[in-house]
Amino acid sequence: MVARSEIEVAPLYELQTAFFHYCALRAALRSGLFDRLAAPATAREAAGLIGAEPELTEKLLNALASAGYLDKEAGRFRNSAFTAAYLVHGSDLYQGEYWLLNDEMLAQGFLGLAERLAPGPAAPDRDERIRRAGLVVQAGPVQQMVELIKSLPGSDRARRMLDLGGGLGLFGLALAAARPGLQVTLFDLPQVIDSAREIIRGRGLAGAFELRAGDMTRDPLGQGFDLVLASDCLYACRPHLEAVFRKVRRALNGGGTFICRHLELNDDGAGPVEPALLELGYELAGLSDPAGFPRAGEIPRALRAAGFSTVETRSLRALSYPYRVHIARK
16 A cells, blocks of 8 residues: 555645636736736736736736746736747737637536535635645645754754744644654644634644644744754745844854745746746735745845854645755754
């Protein structure tokens, strides 16, 4: 029998990214956006041309540029060669009308397929959604990070770890199981800590955990840690990165290690395609943080400004998404 951890989950999330990609292209065609971008335009100018919200339009333009439909230079967008050939009215090779005809079949048929088969279950409340979303990291990312941390020089000597913004504590749980004797402090918002408590008890590792509720931008983090992990938790803290990193540095023992794992966008926001589409999706769902995903180089700059002596950056993919991992040492 194949172990569950050996079954690749990425195709599931690649399919979802492809749907996000489809919806972004659909919006551009239905709004006539491509017909108006033969000449370069800023996001605000493009929004004016189609009568849309500038902030939402900018996220759509960045997503389209990351997918190759637009070129972006110096903050201005214009059609790529592919788009000019196939997706602009008047081109001999125009495919837009046939594509939108098939889109009607999608809208009127496929999107209603699930409801025709069976009524959907009642939507879970917000706390249950947070709990379910937190469990997604069990499908690969947890073991990936455990192996990365175990490979770091001196990690076997770590005795105390801070799982900062650690959600349900799954990274800390995996590390505590892999390193008997490791004491983990899980730090997150009060409502998240309440959900984590029952999961940690259920895993039989409550004795290895201290649960601490707070806001990392305002509250102290504690001291005496050999290892601090922050994974997918700093997006809302983007305006306060340096201040948070100074707190992390104070919380670490001398020679301690801080591991920071997040999705990031390129300097201009137009890529990689997966986080660009996610940022657009979060905006549409009303879930986006005003600051958005950090840009490439932003986290290392803040780490150095906070006083970390060395910063190493690695790239890895998890659930089909391109993550950057920054390893900083005090």
